[in-house]
Amino acid sequence: xxxxxxxxxxxxxxxxxxxxxxxxxxxxxxxxxxxxxxxxxxxxxxxxxxxxxxxxxxxxxxxxxxxxxxxxxxxxxxxxxxxxxxxxxxxxxxxxxxxxxxxxxxxxxxxxxxxxxxxxxxxxxxxxxxxxxxxxxxxxxxxxxxxxxxxxxxxxxxxxxxxxxxxxxxxxxxxxxxxxxxxxxxxxxxxxxxxxxxxxxxxxxxxxxxxxxxxxxxxxxxxxxxxxxxxxxxxxxxxxxxxxxxxxxxxxxxxxxxxxxxxxxxxxxxxxxxxxxxxxxxxxxxxxxxxxxxxxxxxxxxxxxxxxxxxxxxxxxxxxxxxxxxxxxxxxxxxxxxxxxxxxxxxxxxxxxxxxxxxxxxxxxxxxxxxxxxxxxxxxxxxxxxxxxxxxxxxxxxxxxx
Amino acid sequence: xxxxxxxxxxxxxxxxxxxxxxxxxxxxxxxxxxxxxxxxxxxxxxxxxxxxxxxxxxxxxxxxxxxxxxxxxxxxxxxxxxxxxxxxxxxxxxxxxxxxxxxxxxxxxxxxxxxxxxxxxxxxxxxxx
Numbered sequence: 056x057x058x059x060x061x062x063x064x065x066x067x068x069x070x071x072x073x074x075x076x077x078x079x080x081x082x083x084x085x086x087x088x089x090x091x092x093x094x095x096x097x098x099x100x101x102x103x104x105x106x107x108x109x110x111x112x113x114x115x116x117x118x119x120x121x122x123x124x125x126x127x128x129x130x131x132x133x134x135x136x137x138x139x140x141x142x143x144x145x146x147x148x149x150x151x152x153x154x155x156x157x158x159x160x161x162x163x164x165x166x167x168x169x170x171x172x173x174x175x176x177x178x179x180x181x182x183x184x185x186x187x188x189x190x191x192x193x194x195x196x197x198x199x200x201x202x203x204x205x206x207x208x209x210x211x212x213x214x215x216x217x218x219x220x221x222x223x224x225x226x227x228x229x230x231x232x233x234x235x236x237x238x239x240x241x242x243x244x245x246x247x248x249x250x251x252x253x254x255x256x257x258x259x260x261x262x263x264x265x266x267x268x269x270x271x272x273x274x275x276x277x278x279x280x281x282x283x284x285x286x287x288x289x290x291x292x293x294x295x296x297x298x299x300x301x302x303x304x305x306x307x308x309x310x311x312x313x314x315x316x317x318x319x320x321x322x323x324x325x326x327x328x329x330x331x332x333x334x335x336x337x338x339x340x341x342x343x344x345x346x347x348x349x350x351x352x353x354x355x356x357x358x359x360x361x362x363x364x365x366x367x368x369x370x371x372x373x374x375x376x377x378x379x380x381x382x383x384x385x386x387x388x389x390x391x392x393x394x395x396x397x398x399x400x401x402x403x404x405x406x407x408x409x410x411x412x413x414x415x416x417x418x419x420x421x422x423x424x425x426x427x428x429x430x431x432x433x434x435x436x437x438x439x440x441x442x443x444x445x446x447x448x449x450x451x452x453x454x455x456x457x
Numbered sequence: 458x459x460x461x462x463x464x465x466x467x468x469x470x471x472x473x474x475x476x477x478x479x480x481x482x483x484x485x486x487x488x489x490x491x492x493x494x495x496x497x498x499x500x501x502x503x504x505x506x507x508x509x510x511x512x513x514x515x516x517x518x519x520x521x522x523x524x525x526x527x528x529x530x531x532x533x534x535x536x537x538x539x540x541x542x543x544x545x546x547x548x549x550x551x552x553x554x555x556x557x558x559x560x561x562x563x564x565x566x567x568x569x570x571x572x573x574x575x576x577x578x579x580x581x582x583x584x585x586x
Binding site for chain 2: 071082083087088089281285354355356358377378409411432
């Protein structure tokens with residue numbers, strides 16, 4: 056079983072370690088999943104994401120490779136920006152989903168899922184080999200650790216520590232580089248929690264423990280994989296193996312069934328041929344089913360695999376489901392007129408509650424407000440299709456849409 | 458923490474003899490610790506019957522749903538509605554206030570089939586290995 060460079064830190068923080076994709080990772084720390092979720096939404100959550108794969112791709116034909124194997128157009132990615140992208144197969148299914156970072160003009164860093172790192176690495180090396188040279192690829196997963204700092208207080212927490220360099224401009228996917236505690240840190244305004252104030256930090260492995268401890272001293276809450284999952288699900292973000300890859304019946308999920316994929320698939324340039332393009336164009340024209348967010352109206356928690364009905368008709372399956380906690384917002388008038396007191400003027404009441412939510416692959420079209428029923432161990436529980444379960448449209452604070 | 462008065466199933470439910478053939482049933486603190494945050498309990502109705510080893514409900518943590526197994530067979534004579542309304546109380550007081558159901562045993566001698574506190578402690582030690 057593999058360990059990240061922060062393994063000892065997890066033990067010191069009381070992390071409960073589990074096997075995740077071949078890694079010993081903390082599923083939660085002492086406060087528990089619910090509290091870690093709430094702390095991220097209210098202040099700042101700190102995540103070890105060093106188990107994910109990081110590949111450096113350079114060379115005169117690097118861009119050509121990236122434009123061939125990734126669904127988003129790497130040529131449209133300026134220096135100092137990152138974007139969401141996918142590795143598609145010829146049939147329009149996902150080999151993986153990934154994030155592409157361009158910190159330097161001639162260097163790209165591709166971050167992939169932990170469970171797929173080996174598969175992706177072999178696949179990319181094979182594709183690079185087919186191109187016959189001009190590409191340098193290096194697996195930098197071990198030398199460069201990775202942490203995520205997410206939540207409304209994460210920026211002010213960082214500000215107090217920066218000795219030089221520049222944080223990325225306050226815009227999602229912007230990149231920067233700073234010096235913290237004598238260490239050069241690459242910073243992206245990216246993350247997997249739905250938080251509008253969010254950072255992912257690329258740190259030399261030998262400095263990772265020191266920075267982890269400093270962030271905790273400054274008030275960040277360590278967050279394990281359990282709350283990482285509830286946070287992403289509340290924000291309706293897809294997870295490979297649930298919303299991408301194969302469904303519970305073994306069938307391949309079309310990439311464009313997932314609304315999040317729309318920002319990761321770029322079909323604009325008709326001259327760019329990339330793997331899976333024909334299938335994805337077909338999906339964009341004809342796909343009827345799609346992944347929808349829902350909230351459970353009845354009692355109980357629905358889980359992945361549960362069958363969804365409308366009346367007697369089976370219309371799909373739950374792809375992810377759980378219970379998430381939330382801060383009950385204090386009603387204040389909102390200058391942004393977004394309806395429920397969110398935005399800069401908003402405050403948490405201090406009260407918390409829980410709700411059951413999820414994502415489901417459903418035959419469409421089903422709009423927000425549509426009522427569905429989900430099989431829960433032989434009984435039906437009512438649920439409602441929603442546009443979103445989390446409002447992060449006018450940060451820095453996000454609110455549960457209940 | 459193991460209650461010395463209780464007897465245990467391998468699936469970590471406990472039973473305590475309350476006299477007159479009635480047994481309180483709950484979940485051990487070890488199981489509650491393993492489950493993490495408990496968010497939902499599904500328990501039977503009073504008057505339902507259950508067999509020894511049969512499922513009588515479901516406990517949901519954030520991560521997963523787990524079946525609850527009956528240490529003894531019989532009729533459900535009481536359900537802890539306060540625990541259903543506030544599953545946190547299971548962790549706060551797993552062997553007293555945090556009981557789940559009470560069973561009027563159809564065969565009280567089934568209690569003897571269960572592990573006593575010492576045996577359960579040994580069982581947990583082997584599980585940990």
